[in-house]
Amino acid sequence: MNGTSKSFNAAPLEDDGALDLALMVTEHPAVKSSGAAMLESMRHVNDLIQRCGPWVTSGDFPAERTIEANKEVLTALTKVQNDMQKLDDIDLDALKPAWGDRDSVRMARKSLIGCAQEIMKRLESLKACLASPVSKFSSMRSSPRQETTFYGWGLEGADPVEPKEKEKPPGGDEEPPKERSRSPRDDVGRGAAGEHQADSSENSEERKHNRDTPHFHWTRGQKLGTGNYIVRKQVGEGSFGRVLACLEETSKQMVAVKVVKGVARYKEHAHAEAELLREIRRCDPGRQSYCVKLLGEFTHDLNHCCLVFELLDKSLSDFMRETGDEGLMLRDIRTIASQILQCLHFLNAMNLTHTDIKCRNAMLKDSRGERVPHPRKPGRETKKLHRCEVRVIDFGGAVLKKERHSKRVGTRQYRSPEVVLGLAWDEKTDVWSLGCILLTLYTGERPFPVNNSLHHLALMERLIGELPREMLRSAAAGGSLPEDVSVDSQGCLRLNRKFIDEAQEVINMAKPLQQRVLPQHGALLALLEGLLAPSPSRRLGAEEALKDHFVANESVSE
Numbered sequence: 029m030n031g032t033s034k035s036f037n038a039a040p041l042e043d044d045g046a047l048d049l050a051l052m053v054t055e056h057p058a059v060k061s062s063g064a065a066m067l068e069s070m071r072h073v074n075d076l077i078q079r080c081g082p083w084v085t086s087g088d089f090p091a092e093r094t095i096e097a098n099k100e101v102l103t104a105l106t107k108v109q110n111d112m113q114k115l116d117d118i119d120l121d122a123l124k125p126a127w128g129d130r131d132s133v134r135m136a137r138k139s140l141i142g143c144a145q146e147i148m149k150r151l152e153s154l155k156a157c158l159a160s161p162v163s164k165f166s167s168m169r170s171s172p173r174q175e176t177t178f179y180g181w182g183l184e185g186a187d188p189v190e191p192k193e194k195e196k197p198p199g200g201d202e203e204p205p206k207e208r209s210r211s212p213r214d215d216v217g218r219g220a221a222g223e224h225q226a227d228s229s230e231n232s233e234e235r236k237h238n239r240d241t242p243h244f245h246w247t248r249g250q251k252l253g254t255g256n257y258i259v260r261k262q263v264g265e266g267s268f269g270r271v272l273a274c275l276e277e278t279s280k281q282m283v284a285v286k287v288v289k290g291v292a293r294y295k296e297h298a299h300a301e302a303e304l305l306r307e308i309r310r311c312d313p314g315r316q317s318y319c320v321k322l323l324g325e326f327t328h329d330l331n332h333c334c335l336v337f338e339l340l341d342k343s344l345s346d347f348m349r350e351t352g353d354e355g356l357m358l359r360d361i362r363t364i365a366s367q368i369l370q371c372l373h374f375l376n377a378m379n380l381t382h383t384d385i386k387c388r389n390a391m392l393k394d395s396r397g398e399r400v401p402h403p404r405k406p407g408r409e410t411k412k413l414h415r416c417e418v419r420v421i422d423f424g425g426a427v428l429k430k431e432r433h434s435k436r437v438g439t440r441q442y443r444s445p446e447v448v449l450g451l452a453w454d455e456k457t458d459v460w461s462l463g464c465i466l467l468t469l470y471t472g473e474r475p476f477p478v479n480n481s482l483h484h485l486a487l488m489e490r491l492i493g494e495l496p497r498e499m500l501r502s503a504a505a506g507g508s509l510p511e512d513v514s515v516d517s518q519g520c521l522r523l524n525r526k527f528i529d530e531a532q533e534v535i536n537m538a539k540p541l542q543q544r545v546l547p548q549h550g551a552l553l554a555l556l557e558g559l560l561a562p563s564p565s566r567r568l569g570a571e572e573a574l575k576d577h578f579v580a581n582e583s584v585s586e
């Protein structure tokens with residue numbers, strides 16, 4: 029009999045009626061959906077217990093099935109945690125009459141949380157039983173790791189840097205379909221051959237291994253590092269790690285801790301991001317950069333690099349969703365434009381390009397506000413912020429001027445024409461991305477809901493007019509055109525038959541920029557035309573844009 033089996037409880041979980049009762053007393057949508065999810069999790073756990081019970085009690089673990097079961101347990105734990113969080117997030121002060129009274133919702137929530145805790149207990153005990161066989165099998169399976177190079181930030185003479193692989197974050201994203209940049213710096217010191225090497229099967233194997241490595245598993249109340257950070261809940265997740273809201277014991281302040289996956293490359297990458305953020309803090313004593321503030325860095329369990337940040341509230345994409353994707357008040361858009369431009373101006377002075385400016389990477393410090401009639405959409409509402417202050421996050425893709433490269437950086441929907449075409453890019457690429465953010469905030473719609481380059485370029489032409497022929501010609505001549513794009517002898521985009529069949533209708537329906545902005549908002553239109561100029565040499569720089577009429581003039585009429 030295996031030692032770990034002592035704690036294994038093979039009895040199936042049962043609903044003692046509390047779940048049903050909870051679902052009967054309220055119509056609150058979060059309670060309803062969590063209740064249904066809880067029933068599903070309960071069934072899943074019972075199934076797992078049935079499947080794993082025999083090996084756990086006999087101690088005879090079959091390799092593949094044990095690894096598979098472990099993955100399932102971790103996924104199920106995350107799911108239950110998320111469902112608990114949804115319950116936790118219910119605002120008892122904002123109930124609709126049809127959802128039932130406060131006490132019923134509170135009671136239902138308590139019952140469901142109790143049920144979730146039971147499910148978690150079982151999953152935790154199963155996880156403990158599987159842990160040691162899994163680590164034994166995994167070490168037998170994994171191939172020797174590649175040696176990783178030092179990833180020093182901006183250090184003269186540092187070794188060629190390792191790529192940051194940006195993969196699609198799990199759990200969906202507000203910008204689907206999403207394609208993340210590969211590396212900000214992965215071809216430094218390499219040529220086109222380097223690019224090819226980066227795609228060799230060995231690297232993609234490793235990339236897959238990194239992506240499949242599970243995220244750090246957390247529990248509420250858990251202490252991180254040397255015990256100074258107590259986990260309260262999860263506030264975000266990216267490709268590199270999970271972001272947890274934690275109470276810092278000494279200061280009694282809530283902070284955000286990004287716990288990076290236990291993958292060597294990701295750890296190095298996180299150290300580099302921390303180093304850069306420390307440098308930003310050093311250069312910004314007056315806190316005028318609007319960059320997120322790094323408060324510290326530590327290691328948890330020897331394996332997880334943890335970055336401690338000021339705790340922020342909601343990303344612009346989450347906030348937009350909360351307002352029903354209707355678009356924000358113009359005065360808030362102006363403030364956001366001004367603050368992100370100040371951030372870009374500051375980064376320019378440090379010779380840095382962020383490369384991944386987007387709605388998910390700009391967070392509000394405080395998303396509280398009041399619902400007001402939408403000034404541009406009769407009959408609709410939006411949310412007017414009490415205090416509009418943003419912070420730019422995720423500096424993992426930032427690139428120093430001296431380390432610029434020709435790889436496609438950033439998230440597809442926010443990429444500038446020069447990046448899509450594989451041409452040289454500079455800090456103006458961030459300005460284009462900001463243009464995409466502002467247009468999204470104004471219209472409520474993402475200007476480039478695309479997942480291939482031809483569609484993207486064709487939509488750009490629809491929005492802002494023809495792309496400069498020199499740009500298309502030089503991309504064609506330099507061999508940097510994306511695979512799906514070709515250019516004719518005149519230097520115009522060639523739209524093939526298949527494309528026309530599939531996408532032409534969508535392209536035709538997309539409105540030019542002038543038609544997306546109301547006539548009374550000419551100042552905003554002028555700014556957007558400056559930010560979304562196709563040629564980087566004609567595009568506004570951050571410093572110039574700060575002097576633009578719309579940005580500089582604080583009195584905005586909605």
Ligand SMILES: Nc1ncnc2c1ncn2[C@@H]1O[C@H](COP(=O)(O)OP(=O)(O)OP(=O)(O)O)[C@@H](O)[C@H]1O
Binds near residue numbers: 194197263271339
């Ligand atoms: N300081 C913070 N306060 C609150 N939430 C945060 C904070 N920083 C990040 N988050 C949340 O965590 C998510 C992931 O953070 P971040 O983008 O830094 O991680 P990442 O792994 O680098 O992601 P990506 O896949 O975009 O590179 C963010 O989208 C945001 O929702």
